[in-house]
Amino acid sequence: MEAVFLPEGVRALDQQLERAGLLELAMEEAGRAGADGVQSHFPMGRVLLLCGSGANGGDGLVAARHLYALGREVVVLAQPSKHPLTRSNRRRLRAIGGTVSPLTLPALGRELARADVVVDGLLGTGFVPPLRPALAELVTALNAAGRPVVALDLPSGLNAALAEVEGEPVRAQVTVTFSGPKPALLYGPAAHWAGKVEVAPLRVPQEWRLTHAAATRPVAAEVAALLPVRPADAHKGTAGRVWVVGGSEGMVGAPLLSGLAALRTGAGLVTLYSEAELPQKIPELMIQTRPDLAATFADWPQKQRPDALCLGMGLGPRAPKLARLLLPWNIGTVLDADALQPELAGLGHAECIWTPHPAEAARLLGVGTPDITRDPLAAAQALQRKFGGVVVLKGGPSTIATPEGLLVSRGGHAGMATAGMGDTLSGILAALLAGGLPAPQAALVGVTLHARAGEWAGRQHGYGLIASDVSAELGRAWQSLRDDLSLKE
Numbered sequence: 001m002e003a004v005f006l007p008e009g010v011r012a013l014d015q016q017l018e019r020a021g022l023l024e025l026a027m028e029e030a031g032r033a034g035a036d037g038v039q040s041h042f043p044m045g046r047v048l049l050l051c052g053s054g055a056n057g058g059d060g061l062v063a064a065r066h067l068y069a070l071g072r073e074v075v076v077l078a079q080p081s082k083h084p085l086t087r088s089n090r091r092r093l094r095a096i097g098g099t100v101s102p103l104t105l106p107a108l109g110r111e112l113a114r115a116d117v118v119v120d121g122l123l124g125t126g127f128v129p130p131l132r133p134a135l136a137e138l139v140t141a142l143n144a145a146g147r148p149v150v151a152l153d154l155p156s157g158l159n160a161a162l163a164e165v166e167g168e169p170v171r172a173q174v175t176v177t178f179s180g181p182k183p184a185l186l187y188g189p190a191a192h193w194a195g196k197v198e199v200a201p202l203r204v205p206q207e208w209r210l211t212h213a214a215a216t217r218p219v220a221a222e223v224a225a226l227l228p229v230r231p232a233d234a235h236k237g238t239a240g241r242v243w244v245v246g247g248s249e250g251m252v253g254a255p256l257l258s259g260l261a262a263l264r265t266g267a268g269l270v271t272l273y274s275e276a277e278l279p280q281k282i283p284e285l286m287i288q289t290r291p292d293l294a295a296t297f298a299d300w301p302q303k304q305r306p307d308a309l310c311l312g313m314g315l316g317p318r319a320p321k322l323a324r325l326l327l328p329w330n331i332g333t334v335l336d337a338d339a340l341q342p343e344l345a346g347l348g349h350a351e352c353i354w355t356p357h358p359a360e361a362a363r364l365l366g367v368g369t370p371d372i373t374r375d376p377l378a379a380a381q382a383l384q385r386k387f388g389g390v391v392v393l394k395g396g397p398s399t400i401a402t403p404e405g406l407l408v409s410r411g412g413h414a415g416m417a418t419a420g421m422g423d424t425l426s427g428i429l430a431a432l433l434a435g436g437l438p439a440p441q442a443a444l445v446g447v448t449l450h451a452r453a454g455e456w457a458g459r460q461h462g463y464g465l466i467a468s469d470v471s472a473e474l475g476r477a478w479q480s481l482r483d484d485l486s487l488k489e
């Protein structure tokens with residue numbers, strides 16, 4: 001389980017490490033991980049290390065010592081520092097023969113011309129934006145030189161907490177981040193400045209990391225362990241009955257995509273309820289057309305209710321009314337598209353999953369879309385508190401808010417930014433709920449399967465993949481996730 005950190009969490013963890021007498025060792029490990037990152041990605045040539053005045057600069061000085069000890073040609077330009085560990089690591093570097101020169105614009109210009117790779121140890125989680133002009137000038141010169149950069153913890157000038165970019169941060173090819181990733185390394189546009197992100201967890205107790213984490217990012221084997229296993233005597237009635245309630249005049253494709261995905265995720269029986277005529281394109285889907293769905297469901301006998309509902313895709317303005325009617329059924333319920341309306345605040349129960357994309361999330365919270373995308377963790381949490389149940393804030397990556405905390409998903413790719421992808425996810429989630437997974441687990445497994453199926457489909461179709469290609473790959477995604485589990489065992 002990887003921990004996702006905000007700056008305040010890093011500070012609290014540092015204080016705990018300091019009390020235990022471990023902070024110096026943590027800096028040693030961080031700097032060494034940075035040096036290893038340079039060695040594995042840029043094993044040749046002269047290394048220029050830029051070190052700031054805080055602990056990020058201290059990590060840079062440790063990295064310089066390791067690289068020097070490995071025989072690399074090393075040049076260090078550093079700002080003056082009052083930080084005790086940064087100062088002691090400057091002394092250690094000098095003690096083994098390394099040199100440290102003042103970081104000035106002319107010195108930087110001279111050394112950039114001779115450097116093969118640059119290590120950015122200027123600013124980490126202690127950065128408070130905006131970048132002061134003197135440092136901003138250095139960053140601009142560094143980026144303009146076009147040398148490959150390995151950033152320590154995060155590219156200097158990025159606000160670790162946010163996905164947005166203010167001013168010009170360092171552009172890195174590789175970022176070695178410590179303890180766990182920060183939101184700026186996970187979500188675009190900030191993450192685009194970080195290049196390839198490698199996590200060096202540092203050998204601190206896992207509970208300490210998790211205590212101070214803002215969110216967690218489960219590894220594949222942890223998600224795979226949640227995949228439901230069906231008993232050998234399963235039949236279509238026990239494999240989960242899903243109702244997809246959606247579609248309207250001119251919007252008939254969306255519920256079909258959800259239904260297809262539910263089938264491909266293993267739902268035993270999938271029925272589509274719609275007020276519009278839906279084309280019978282998939283013979284395994286049962287289609288029920290009713291002139292007035294609210295009247296149909298109003299006195300539906302409890303015994304004949306499905307195991308899970310998938311509500312809202314292409315449903316139109318009647319969606320909130322139907323949601324009000326169906327949420328009290330208290331069964332697994334996915335609310336998507338037209339069912340994502342602010343008037344439903346507070347109606348979510350433990351087994352329901354709301355699946356907004358950023359624009360829908362903005363509508364639900366009454367804010368602008370940029371307010372959602374700059375801070376997806378805060379947005380997902382605010383949605384969960386306002387609506388109840390579980391929230392999947394869709395994106396690359398998706399953010400899952402449960403009553404117990406926040407999760408960040410892995411996987412997926414830009415080719416999945418096409419129409420119908422959300423309908424597919426909703427169907428997957430409904431099938432997992434119908435199969436008996438509690439909503440928080442269904443959300444995590446569903447988002448992961450969706451992303452992985454998208455990766456498989458992307459290998460074949462590239463940016464041209466369409467939503468039904470993702471459903472077609474769900475079986476392979478499921479299987480490959482299971483394989484991750486057996487690799488771990």
Ligand SMILES: NC(=O)C1=CN([C@@H]2O[C@H](COP(=O)(O)OP(=O)(O)OC[C@H]3O[C@@H](n4cnc5c(N)ncnc54)[C@H](O)[C@@H]3O)[C@@H](O)[C@H]2O)[C@@H](O)CC1
Nearest residue numbers: 027053054055056123124125126127128130131132153179
């Ligand atoms: N638990 C962890 O994750 C560990 C983190 N470590 C490192 O510690 C770093 C955090 O260290 P610090 O809290 O000392 O902070 P930083 O080193 O990130 O930055 C603090 C320094 O930046 C300057 N600064 C802040 N805002 C600025 C601005 N707008 N313009 C110009 N300069 C600015 C401050 O004056 C201060 O000197 C992490 O990023 C990481 O590199 C490791 O050393 C040890 C373990």
Ligand SMILES: [K+]
Nearest residue numbers: 120123152154
């Ligand atoms: K940095």
